[in-house]
Amino acid sequence: MPKAGVLVPELFRNLRSRPVTRFYPFEKAEVPEGFRGTPRFKAENCIGCKVCMRDCPSDAIHIEVQTLPPTEPAVEGQPAPKPKKKMTMVLYLDRCVHCARCAEVCPKDAIALDKEFEVAAFSRDSLRLVQE
């Protein structure tokens, strides 16, 4: 049976209690452990298998493998030293969907997601992150 004014006691209760609104841009919310933010790259771990490129749903990751020229001349009779490789990850953050699939499939933990969540930008160029 409808009763008029059922909400009024609650209204007065709220009038006295503290508002729940947070002052967002000044007070930031704590994100939980395991928050999926921006993918960060650790070049020393990367072996250049490109599994992350293969599985990225939005095609946002590009891994470049660059073979550096040998620093020491090859010594006669010994096996040539393994050529050093330089890994670069280009992340198109405007495409990234933050699914953490790259971190999940990476066999050497070369990608981890940080807690950064304010990633909006005025131009797409600033969202192209080159990480070495």
Next chain:
Amino acid sequence: MPETIHLPIGPQHPFLKEPAKFDFDIQGEEIVGARMQMGYNHRGIEKVCEDRNYFQCLFILERICGICSHSHTTAFVQAVEKLLELEVPKRGLYLRTLVCELERLHSHLLWLGVAAHEVGFDTLFMYVWRDRELIMEILEEISGNRVNYAINTIGGVRRDLTEAQRKKILASIQPLLDRTAYYAGIGTNEPSFVARIRGVGRMSKERAIEKCAVGPFGRASGVDMDIRRDDPYGAYPELEFKVITSDECDIYGRVLVRVYEIVESCKMVKQILENLPEGDIAVKKVMRRVPAGAAVSRYEAPRGEDVHYVRGNGTEKPERVKVRAPTMANLEAATESVVGAMVADIPIAIASIDPCFSCTDRTTVALKDRKRGRRLTTWAELRRYGIDWYRKNRRISF
């Protein structure tokens, strides 16, 4: 006989949270005809999936919708698991079901707030959404993020639940039940709110069956159908719950059904957490190549029956993924239920199915002059025009 006016609503309108187009013929305040047009959110996800491997599809499908993201991934992984004949570990199934039910809680609370907003009851809207944060925080805690949980993977779930998290969730269930009981009281007692939802948007049981209505919309018309019971999946065979139906056949019934479903979901969350089995959360090794064949997977999303149909062809990429979201089944019926009602009832009647057009559509549309029947402009032209206008008149370039 009053003059019939054509009232266009959408693609942009304050009551539509997502774009869709409705055309109403009205005489005074009464609606005499209704048509609808979807497609404003069509993103071609089904086609995109043909070009991605199964894991990529998983995350793409998660982004069909922001509210029922877990529904789509669960339906999809279930279909793929059927094709791969995987046995998902118990704990994985329980965790998956836990997120399902938490998602239902947050979706139903969201709906209650939106429904209140549609009839101008903003206070209830604010209260409900404030308390919905309880659930959002739990989901954030479990999965890392608030909207797209990314908790599912083929063969199980990606993250385990710690003991501390389990206790925390259990502790926040009781306050939520109290609040839900309070809102149920407000929703059924506040005279102005009841006046707006009682007897509005009627859909008879017969018509609901003919129109193949699903979910709370169908259940409020007395259609006793719930995939969780009829075609059980996940941990549902081991859980005790009631399927809520109502014979009110109007929006009032839909409010009741959803509110009692919140209560049922709370109970289910409790059961899951109390009986959480130990063990692995996912199958260790999953084949990337899926054998040829087709599988149908049905899932009870917060809005109703969500169906995914997956056909594998022995490669890493699916041959066909078909998604049928619950709103697709209900929208025509809801549009029909408005005829005979008043203009003021349009928002709440359409909102009463909890429409999710992102789910339903999966591009863009040209403006058309209906009276003269000629095309005015296409989106590309419109965009060009906008850019040129600003460059010329405001000296702003994009």
Next chain:
Amino acid sequence: MTVTDYETDLKVLFPGSEVRRTQARTFWIGIERDALLDAVKTLRDKLGIRHLTTIVGEDMRDHFLLSYIVSGSVVVVLQVKVDREKPEVPTLALVTPGAAVYERELHDLLGIVPVGHPDLRRQVLPEDWPAGVYPLRKDAVLPKPAAEAEGGKPNA
């Protein structure tokens, strides 16, 4: 009625077709195009399976395959082969009004004409979409966006 009972009944009701059971309670039945309406009516009247979940259209390269997923206590998938040259099926919208939206979608995306459909407007594709391009067909050539977004990843 158990699932096995349904299996027996389905085998009796569809003698000419193979009834395949998978996934505990899903039955796959291949039927002829012209038998579709009767099949749906039979399921509805004899077994009470009347909820049309959806219609899936697939391009199998040499033909189209339509799967009508009808559900009740069990799920029955009626599979109909449609000729590529003459993509027509009888409409279900008059028997089950809920089928109308799915048939419109099929018409949009695969170019399959449900004969006798009451309201065959475009459903999901934009109005300036070129006629005769059906995106879900495997041989479809889709129009590419004319311009690239500035600063974004270059189109491959």
Next chain:
Amino acid sequence: MNALKVALYILVFPGFVFQSLYSTFLEWMDRKVYARMQNRRGPMYTGWAGMLQPVADIFKLLSKEDIVPAQADRRAFAFMPILSLAAVITAGLYIPVWHLRSFNSFEGDLIVVAYLLTIPSFSLFLAGWFSVSPYSLIGATRVLTQLFAYEVPFFLAILTPAVIAGSWQISKVAVFPWTATGHWWVLPVELIAFVVAILTLQAKLERVPFDIPEAETEVVGGPLTEYSGKKLALFRLEKDILMYVGSALVACVFLGGFGALPPGLERSEIGVLGVLLGGYAPGVAGVLLGAVHLAVKTAFVVFLLSMLRAACARIRIDQIVRFSWRYLAPWSVVQFLVVLLFKAKGAM
């Protein structure tokens, strides 16, 4: 000299400037109370606790692009906001703000104010009608339908105290409880009329639960859908001032007055209640106390209106007509009969 004084009255106090400032304060209060009731914070950053937010909103609108629909009647479209703003400001001049007599007060100004307050509704209707858009049209017809629903109970309600006081002059009605012929307990007798007046005032202001003409989720902006820029700013200012004038009118006639007595009336003994609710003071003190007293009373009425806004859902147009004629109008008549009965017995 006299002309300058009148010009000051009209333009500064209690005219345009005072009304604009005080009504934006009332809007701020309304928003703040509404927000706090919903556990939000409300306006925060412009001025102290967001106090200047309504002013900022109006200035923002004034600086925005002004668009007139191609099919609209340009002159009528531009005229409507000015007409309604002029009407409410004129009505506001008759409110006894600092004094129990406004400068232009005369026997019968209550009727004039009541009529002036219907002009905004009509201009809103015409504004919607001249905009020629489906939403504006629906909104316009709703404005008119709603007007027919609430206007009669509103008139009956605010005329009840006038009947008790035996005068059609706002200042006399306001001061009547403290005069030798009146008694303070006429205020509780008018309770039904007060409730009806609050409800109908809410309908006049088109706020929840009676914001049917402007229901955002149904008809976008109702009659104001096509309005933008300066014209919309004027309409907003008009809405604010209407809230002030309406609440002040209700406060004056129902909650008693404070200040100097109009000539021809004598003061009764002021009890404790009299000091709290109203009374009399001479000279400058009377002016200041009178103004503060009216401000507090008006704010109280606005608080009631905010609470009503927070506690209800929007009802439908057919429901408000039914509600109004089934409950509000009969109850106002009952109140009238009660008052007449009292009068016949010679109790007042």
